[in-house]
Amino acid sequence: MKLEADVCIVGAGPGGALLGYLLAKNNLSTIVIERHEAINKEFRGEHLNHEGEAVLRALNLYDKVEQEGLLMMKSVEYWQDGEVVKRVRPGKGEKHVGIHVPQRNLLNVFIREAKRFPHYHLLMGTRLTEVLTDETDSVTGVRAKSGEQEVVIKSSVVIGADGRFSTLRKLAQLPFSIFPHGYDLLWAKIPSPKGWEPTIRQALVGDKQLAVFTQAGGFVQIGWNIPEDSFPVLKKQAFMPFIQQVSDAFPELAGSVQRYIRSWNDFILLKVHSSACETWVKDGLVIMGDAAHTMSPTGAFGINAALVDAEVLSDVLVDALRLGDTSAGQLKKFELLRRGAVEKLQEIQRVKEETYRKNFAVPTLY
Incomplete structure (x- = not known):
């Protein structure tokens, strides 16, 4: 099966699902692929x-x-x-x-709203297998498997919203560091x-x-x-x-x-670990949410950061596609807008973990 879209999003978690809705709302043809068969997975950060x-x-x-x-x-x-x-x-x-x-409630809303647009498509039970590139190494789409069927999606931009163990990040060979807590x-x-x-x-x-x-x-x-x-x-x-x-x-x-x-x-x-990537973008490709910056569970920042990522990235993508420029330089605007805030949140998490005992030092009720 061969498909085409302006944007292909890998991962239908909160960040990817919200981004899919926002892009479809902005009249961009959008395909979201999700490896799970249904929106019924148990989540922790809710x-x-x-x-x-x-x-x-x-x-x-x-x-x-x-x-x-x-x-x-x-x-x-x-x-x-x-x-x-x-x-x-x-x-x-x-x-x-x-x-x-409950994340299934959040996802139900994002996906239901997105499905109102005919240029939005969600492919459940579809697993990413390859990142497609051209002769200049620009990303041009993905290859995936839905059951035994091969799916080829050509797109102007591919988005990695597939979590802390991102397959897209690995296939795109984006360097990253893991920090144990x-x-x-x-x-x-x-x-x-x-x-x-x-x-x-x-x-x-x-x-x-x-x-x-x-x-x-x-x-x-x-x-x-x-x-x-x-x-x-x-x-x-x-x-x-x-x-x-x-x-x-x-x-x-x-x-x-x-x-x-x-x-x-x-x-x-x-x-538990957090992570940081050297860059969140390549020509034709962006990673977001836990794929770009895994959080520890402290403070439940992960899901909230992913939602902000989606809101910010949608505007960057709308501008990039309007200009016909999906180069790393253009897409880097998303990273420049979000990296500082994300790194600050990760530092807050580390401080909270190191000072947790102090919350019990002085009995205080208010």
């Missing part, structure tokens, strides 16, 4: 901050996402010995300290107890962070920092003393924890 919310409101999408389903957090709490020692509430004029949005993360999701407030709760277990995020739909998600590469050894130890520490930190969760987290198999392991 909290919007004020930056992500501002993007949705500016694009008149917030109300649609709200109708699909979201949950505003009332506070961030720091717990010690089973009690709150510090509470952060919304600032003056603010309604929340974060918003949980000294910890990995165990995730588990359990039903929230009756009367549970929509909060983000933090605790220290030993010297490691334990976080509980309230989710829309009546769930809480537990994120437990463990030393980097320690899970294989940890799994050989007794499970019940380990999980009892969650009940000790957050007594209200004891019943749900004991019922729903019964073995190491009930956790999902996330290998």
Whole structure:
């Protein structure tokens, strides 16, 4: 199968899906390919901050996402010995300290809105296999597989929005560096107890962070920092003393924890790292979101940065295609607009991780 479009986007996560909608809205023919068969993958980073919310409101999408389903957090709490020692509430004029949005709700809105345009096409279950170039090494499209069928897409620009292990980044041979953070993360999701407030709760277990995020739909998600590469050894130890520490930190969760987290198999392991690429562009190609700048989970900056990327990149691409110039020099405008802000966020993450213990130093409630 051979297809043509102004833009081909690899990856239909929040950044890629939003970019697809914005380009289609600007009358650019757009093809999005996604390796998963359906929008039903379990995600972890699902909290919007004020930056992500501002993007949705500016694009008149917030109300649609709200109708699909979201949950505003009332506070961030720091717990010690089973009690709150510090509470952060919304600032003056603010309604929340974060918003949980199931990513499938976010994606449903972006994709549904994009499909209103006849020049938008989404190809699910389609896996990137090759980046196509011309005699000058400019990117001219991609080759992919949909089941056993080969798909060739010719496009003026190819966008890599395919995440922290980006296939497009690898195939395009864009150099990047990985920075470990000294910890990995165990995730588990359990039903929230009756009367549970929509909060983000933090605790220290030993010297490691334990976080509980309230989710829309009546769930809480537990994120437990463990030393980097320690899970294989940890799994050989007794499970019940380990999980009892969650009940000790957050007594209200004891019943749900004991019922729903019964073995190491009930956790999902996330290998934590951040990354930086030497450049985000080549002639005819741009990478964005985690493909360009992987974030650690701290502060849930990743999804919000991807949404801002999409908003900024859409304007750059509209101008580039209007001018008929998709060279690296023209596309570099996106990187110049975003790199500084992204690097600042990554530094904030590192500082937050290094100073996390200080949140528990002085009991403060307000």
